[in-house]
Amino acid sequence: MAESVRAELFARLREQETSVAPEQIARALAALGHAQPARATHTDLHTAFLANVLANKGTVELARDRGAAVQAIGRYLYQRFRTHKLVAGNDPRLAAMPWRDGGVLPRFGAAENGDSAALSYARLGVAETGAIVTYTGRANPGRNNLLPEDHLVLINREDVVSTLEDAWARIRHDTAASGWPRGIQFIAGPSSTADVEAQLVMGAHGPRRWHVILVGDTPAEVLAQASGGVGATS
Amino acid sequence: MKLASNEFMQASSAALLEEDKAQRRSLIGQFLPLARDAAASAYGDFDGLRAHLKRVRRHTMAHLSHYLEQFEEAAVQHGNQVHFVADAEQLNSKVLSICQAHSARRVAKGKSMVTEETGLNELLLKAGLDVLETDLGEYIIQQAGETPSHIVGPALHKSLAEIRQLFLDKHTLGDRDLETVSEVVEEARGVLREKFLAADVGIIGANALIAEHGTSMLVTNEGNGDLCANLPPVLIVCTTFERVLPRAEDAMALQRLLVRSATGQPQTCYTSFYTGPRREDDVDGPLETHIILLDNRRSDILASDYSEMLDCIRCGACLNHCPIYIGVGGHAYGWVYPGPMGSVLTPLLTSLEQAHHLPNACTSCGRCAEVCPANIPLPDLLRDLRQDESVQQLKPARWRNGLRLHAWLLRHPGLYRNLTGWTMSVLGLLGKRRGAFRRLPFAGGWTGQRDFPAPEGGGTFMRQYAARRRRGGKRG
Ligand code: SF4
Numbered sequence: 001m002a003e004s005v006r007a008e009l010f011a012r013l014r015e016q017e018t019s020v021a022p023e024q025i026a027r028a029l030a031a032l033g034h035a036q037p038a039r040a041t042h043t044d045l046h047t048a049f050l051a052n053v054l055a056n057k058g059t060v061e062l063a064r065d066r067g068a069a070v071q072a073i074g075r076y077l078y079q080r081f082r083t084h085k086l087v088a089g090n091d092p093r094l095a096a097m098p099w100r101d102g103g104v105l106p107r108f109g110a111a112e113n114g115d116s117a118a119l120s121y122a123r124l125g126v127a128e129t130g131a132i133v134t135y136t137g138r139a140n141p142g143r144n145n146l147l148p149e150d151h152l153v154l155i156n157r158e159d160v161v162s163t164l165e166d167a168w169a170r171i172r173h174d175t176a177a178s179g180w181p182r183g184i185q186f187i188a189g190p191s192s193t194a195d196v197e198a199q200l201v202m203g204a205h206g207p208r209r210w211h212v213i214l215v216g217d218t219p220a221e222v223l224a225q226a227s228g229g230v231g232a233t234s
Numbered sequence: 235m236k237l238a239s240n241e242f243m244q245a246s247s248a249a250l251l252e253e254d255k256a257q258r259r260s261l262i263g264q265f266l267p268l269a270r271d272a273a274a275s276a277y278g279d280f281d282g283l284r285a286h287l288k289r290v291r292r293h294t295m296a297h298l299s300h301y302l303e304q305f306e307e308a309a310v311q312h313g314n315q316v317h318f319v320a321d322a323e324q325l326n327s328k329v330l331s332i333c334q335a336h337s338a339r340r341v342a343k344g345k346s347m348v349t350e351e352t353g354l355n356e357l358l359l360k361a362g363l364d365v366l367e368t369d370l371g372e373y374i375i376q377q378a379g380e381t382p383s384h385i386v387g388p389a390l391h392k393s394l395a396e397i398r399q400l401f402l403d404k405h406t407l408g409d410r411d412l413e414t415v416s417e418v419v420e421e422a423r424g425v426l427r428e429k430f431l432a433a434d435v436g437i438i439g440a441n442a443l444i445a446e447h448g449t450s451m452l453v454t455n456e457g458n459g460d461l462c463a464n465l466p467p468v469l470i471v472c473t474t475f476e477r478v479l480p481r482a483e484d485a486m487a488l489q490r491l492l493v494r495s496a497t498g499q500p501q502t503c504y505t506s507f508y509t510g511p512r513r514e515d516d517v518d519g520p521l522e523t524h525i526i527l528l529d530n531r532r533s534d535i536l537a538s539d540y541s542e543m544l545d546c547i548r549c550g551a552c553l554n555h556c557p558i559y560i561g562v563g564g565h566a567y568g569w570v571y572p573g574p575m576g577s578v579l580t581p582l583l584t585s586l587e588q589a590h591h592l593p594n595a596c597t598s599c600g601r602c603a604e605v606c607p608a609n610i611p612l613p614d615l616l617r618d619l620r621q622d623e624s625v626q627q628l629k630p631a632r633w634r635n636g637l638r639l640h641a642w643l644l645r646h647p648g649l650y651r652n653l654t655g656w657t658m659s660v661l662g663l664l665g666k667r668r669g670a671f672r673r674l675p676f677a678g679g680w681t682g683q684r685d686f687p688a689p690e691g692g693g694t695f696m697r698q699y700a701a702r703r704r705r706g707g708k709r710g
C-alpha cells in the first residue's frame with residue numbers, strides 16, 4: 001500500500017514541477033537568505049538573554065564560576081524543597097563540579113516521576129527568545145527537562161548566542177562531530193497552559209518553575225538592567 | 235470526524251442564541267487580536283518576516299518532490315520508519331497496525347489536527363485501545379465528548395464551572411473544591427502524569443518537517459507533546475507531506491510567526507526537534523519511531539488554484555479576527571477546521587457539495603488576510619469557492635433566482651433607484667413611531683436576532699446626493 005501511495009504522490013508532484021538540477025535548487029534556496037530576528041530588547045547580549053528569560057516567567061541568577069553555581073543551587077534546593085537532592089544527566093561538566101562544597105547531593109542519570117529538581121547544563125542560550133537549548137543523550141536525558149517539579153539550568157556566558165539562526169549554526173557545528181541527537185529542545189519557561197478560561201497557569205504537565213543560572217563573569221548591573229533596573233531576582 | 239457543515243445555517247442560528255457562550259467568544263475576539271498586534275509590533279518588521287516565509291514556501295512548493303525526498307532520506311537514515319498514506323482510513327489503520335504490532339493498550343496523544351481530521355481516536359477506541367488526549371484543552375473536550383471549537387484553544391468555549399463539574403464527574407478523587415483555574419490544571423496534571431508514564435505509544439503532530447535533517451518540529455507550551463515523544467517506547471508522528479521546509483532556519487521563521495499570531499507570545503515554552511529513536515548510548519526516548527505522511531487530497535489542492543491554502547500554519551489568527559467565527563463559534567462549522575481557514579479547507583478536503591455554506595460565512599471584511607502570517611488571500615479563496623458553488627448550482631433555486639433577479643435589477647439603475655427609493659419611503663412611514671421593526675417579511679433571519687432600524691427621512695443615498703447637487707451645484 002505505502003509503496004504505491006508514495007510512488008503516486010511523487011509522480012504527481014513531479015508532473016507539476018519543472019525539473020531542475022539539485023545544485024540549482026540549492027543556489028535558489030541560498031539566495032532567499034534568512035529571516036530577520038526579532039528586535040533586540042537590549043544591546044548587550046547577556047542583558048537581552050536574561051531579560052527574555054524573565055519575560056518567559058523564569059527566574060535568573062548569576063554565578064561567577066562553578067563553585068558559586070554549586071552554592072546557588074544548594075541555596076535554591078534548600079529554599080524550595082528543604083532538600084539537597086538533585087538529579088542531573090551524565091554531563092562531564094556536571095560531574096566535575098564541587099558538589100560537596102555546596103552540600104548538594106546529585107544523582108546522575110535520568111529523572112523519575114516524583115523527582116523535585118533536575119539540573120541541565122545547557123548547550124546554548126538564545127538572547128532573541130530567552131530560550132536555552134539542550135540535546136537529548138546521556139548528558140541530558142530528555143525526561144530531565146520534563147518530569148521534575150523544578151528545572152534548573154546552568155548556561156555558560158560564552159554559550160549565549162544572539163539569534164535563532166546563530167543557535168542553528170552552533171547546533172550544526174556541535175553535531176558535525178557527535179552526530180545528530182534524537183532530540184533538540186529549545187526551552188523557554190516553565191511548562192504552562194492557558195486552556196482554561198484563557199488564564200495562564202504554570203506547571204501544566206512539566207516543570208512548575210524554571211531557574212536559569214548564568215555562569216561566568218557577569219557584572220551585577222547586567223542582571224539589574226535585565227530585570228528592569230529593579231535589582232537582582234532569584 | 236463526522237462532517238456536519240451542511241447544517242451550518244441552523245447551527246449558527248442556534249449558536250447566536252446561547253448568550254453566555256457568545257459573550258465568551260466576543261472576549262476571545264477582543265483579547266487575542268490585541269495580544270497578536272502587540273507581539274507583531276514588538277517583533278519589528280513582521281510583514282517582512284511574513285514575506286520571507288512566503289518566498290521560502292513558494293520555493294519549497296516549486297521543488298516539493300526534491301525536498302520531500304531529502305526529508306525522507308534523512309529521516310530514514312536517523313532510524314525513522316516513514317510511511318506515506320493516501321487518506322484518513324489508511325492513516326488510521328497504519329497507526330492501529332503499529333499499535334497492534336507492539337501489543338499496545340495505552341496511547342497518549344499530543345495535539346494533532348491531522349488525527350482530528352482522520353478521526354483516529356474513534357478507530358483506536360473501537361479496537362479496544364485506551365486513547366488519551368494530553369493537551370489540556372483536548373483532554374477537556376475528550377472527557378466532555380465534544381469536538382474542538384478552536385484550532386489553538388480547543389476548549390475555549392467551556393467555562394471554568396463546566397470544566398469543574400466535568401472533572402468532578404469524571405475523576406473519582408473524592409471531596410475537593412476545584413474552584414480556581416489553578417486547581418483544575420493541577421488536577422489534570424496529576425491524572426495525566428500517570429497516563430504519560432503508563433503509555434505504550436505516543437502520538438504527536440508536527441508544526442514543520444525539516445528536509446535537511448529529517449527532523450520534525452513540535453511547538454507547545456504545556457510540554458505534553460514532549461512527554462508523549464520522550465516517555466513511551468513507541469512514537470508516531472502524524473502529519474501531512476506538505477509541512478516540509480528546507481532548512482532549520484526556515485522552521486524558525488515559521489515558529490516566529492506562529493507563536494506571535496496564535497497567542498501573542500514571543501516564544502512558546504517548548505520548541506523541540508525530534509529525529510528518530512533512541513541512540514546507542516541514550517538512556518531514554520522511544521525505541522521505535524514512525525513518521526506518517528498523509529495526503530488526504532492535499533496533492534489535489536496543490537495542483538488547483540487553491541494551492542496557497544497549504545501554506546496555512548494553523549495559528550488560528552484568522553479565527554480570532556473573523557466576525558463570523560466570533561459570532562457563531564467553531565462548532566457551527568461542523569468539522570475540524572473552523573473560521574476562514576476552515577471555510578476554505580473544509581470544502582477542499584471534503585466536498586464543496588457538503589460544505590458549500592462555509593464559503594458564504596464571510597462578510598468580506600478582509601481582516602483574516604490582513605493578519606494571516608502565511609499571507610494567504612483568504613477572502614479571495616472564499617470568493618472563488620462561492621463562484622464554484624454557483625457554477626455547480628449548489629445553492630437552492632430560491633437563492634439562485636434571487637441573485638439572478640438582483641443582478642438584473644442592478645443592470646437597470648433607473649429602476650433600481652426608483653424601487654429602493656420607494657421601499658425606503660414606505661418603510662420610513664411604517665416604522666416612524668417605533669423607529670425600528672421587530673419583524674419584517676422576507677427578513678426573518680435578520681429580525682430574529684435584532685431590530686431592523688427604520689429609515690430616517692431624506693431618502694436613499696442617491697436621492698440625497700442628487701438633491702444636494704441640485705441645491706449647491708457648485709459645491710458638489
Ligand atoms: S489561514 Fe493564516 S491566519 Fe488562518 S490559521 Fe492558517 S496561517 Fe493562521
